[in-house]
Amino acid sequence: MPIRLVWKQLWRHKLRFLLTVASLSVAIFLLCILRSLVVTLDAGVRASTTHRLIVQSAVSLFVNLPEAYESKIRQVDGVDTCAKMQWFGGYYKEQANFFAQFAIDPESWLACYPEVEILEGSLKTFLTSRQHCLVGIRTAEKYGFQVGQTVPITGTIFPRVDQKPWEFVIAGIYRATSPNVDNANLLFHFDRLRETLLSKEATGPPGSGVFVVRCRPDSDPVQVMADIDALFAGGPQRVQATPEGEFQAQFVTMVGNVPFFVSSIGGGVLAAIVLAVLNTMLMYGREQTRDVGILKSLGFNDRIVFAVLLSQSMILCLAGGAIGIGLAVVTATPMQNLLGTAFPNYQVSEQVLGSAVLLTFGIGLFAGLMPALSASRLKVIDTLRRGI
């Protein structure tokens, strides 16, 4: 196959070639981002372990459970440990500076989440001092928090009576080795929350929002969940024990039908780019009618003519696809910062890149097929007669 001819034909219209490659790159880049968003939403859910359960109120996400439930849950057969976990819902300085804060039982909570590791600072300080907190690496990097620094957090669910923010001293910075734990949280002592409420320095609902339960490895989580549910079926607050993954999935489905929404947008992007590339290839095809005639009269057969046209389309698409995929990879970190708390684990996975490569090939084949077919079917006489 005359490779140089393929290239010469493409390069004959430099600007058109560059513009088409550029719009392809942009489209593939966008598709990679969209697909990554959907994959990311699922990532935390899939990484969750089934031996970790979340016990929440069966009535509402906003009803707290009595603290006394903790000791009762611990006695359920198969339960290894259990920790209180309360959503604090405050903000740092301004409402726009949002990251999650939780009041937890430090020792049992960390026992439930062995994937949390301390990068800097001292775990011991955190465990022994109620004024201290742990901060996730992402939040620490975003706001430039250092170990030892005091972080003011204004409570919206638990406002202080003196209208001042709560103050937490950073004991350490953590990172989770698995995406099911968000690296943006601030974790502090549940005891401090309880005491502040009891001393009437702050107001807010008593109790714990959820309990994290770690089951023993040899236990049957389904049975443990059923036992916990049955324990409180008669009230005062009914509970619902779910595997951690399901608990997280409920927040994902809340946003609405995100996968559908994203695929609709993706469909639009795809339609636009396929038509644009097809348009370009039809232009190339039309202009090469005469050249095809010459090729054929020189003795090149239909298959080679077909290949010449198709290769042009493939080169066009592979160039565009490669740049688009490259852009997606390069921008992964800035994108993660931009998306922030909404998609804490945004990353462009190999699976996404793989489907982008497939898609690129697909577009190339589709756009090249029609011009290539019509070129291979051209009769020499017709092409030379048409004075194009």
Add this chain to the structure above:
Amino acid sequence: MRLVPWSYNIKSLLVRKSTTALTVISIGATVAVLAGVLSLERGFKTLFTSGGRNDIMIFLRIGATSEGESGLRRDQVRVIQNNLPEIATDESGRPLASPESYLAVRLRKLDGGETNVPIRGVGPRTFDIHGDTFEIVSGRNIRPGSDEVLVGEKLPGRIRNCTIGEEILINTSPFQVVGTFRCPGPYTSEIWGDVERMADALQRIAYQRVIARLRPEVDSKVFADAMAEHPQAPTFVVSEREYLESQTAAISFTLRYLGIFLATIMGIAAVFTSTNTMLSALSSRTHEIGILLSVGFRPIPIFISFLFEAMILGLLGGLVGSLLVLPLSGIETGTTNFQTFTEVAFAFRVTPDVLQTAILFALVLGLLGGALPAWKASRMRPIEALRRT
């Protein structure tokens, strides 16, 4: 200075049917994505703002940004209900103020899965305060103090156990559904029951807010400032309209930025596509341009002529994009109001201003795409253009 006749451009577009069609549809898809996102934002916003009234005031805990996180003590509520002369009264002299509780409750959807449905405990005066805007669609209203609930008219088609006669289990107490209601705004996705019965069933004592009507002569801003400093019941007071608008801020912001982000990226691709199309038009019409120049058309009219042709392409794309999103209008979808973590049902609204934005966007795409080819066309020299075939 004579302009090139418009019909020349129209005919040129018609001659290259397939290229024109591909470009138009490609621009159309871009425009449709933008218009789709915008109509989603519009639908969400309309739902929340259509119901908000300026004469209904909402009392929240100071510092609370939504009723989900608000909480008022019983004694504060009593002060607001009974001791504020600014609050309007009905014919028999009772103040038009009503305490309400609010909780997002976990219920099962008809198509499987769980969602958070707001349950609102309402006082008897809530119905008087909403006045004519509240109406029972089917069944009857609840009796005060009874274990009965009304469901918003959007719920029976989405949530289990929400048809009249069925029972909804709230914590451990069953409540009977006795009617469906309509009240503009997000209320149509809520369940309403007696405020005291709800407090018992949910084992919660706090009220989340008070709603009230002010006397017509009271200035709501002055009143709100006074309430913030009130000695017994300091509260944050906003009109219902302002409150509902604040609830849409996060989603509106997200959707609008998503729209701008997608429009920019896809717009770049669309501009390149129309540039390509116009460049190809240019190269196949070099000879014609030579003729135009030699019969006396000046470069500027030729520039305008090409730009016009590109704008027609854009306009057609805009129309195609608008046609593509029109069927979306009215389609119901659900999302979560992240201020209260509750699901609300709302519909895409393809409003005239969404379409106007879409078509304007398409015209800009055409204009940008046509600029370079038009400039090239106007710079041609007649002799060279004529010589090239």
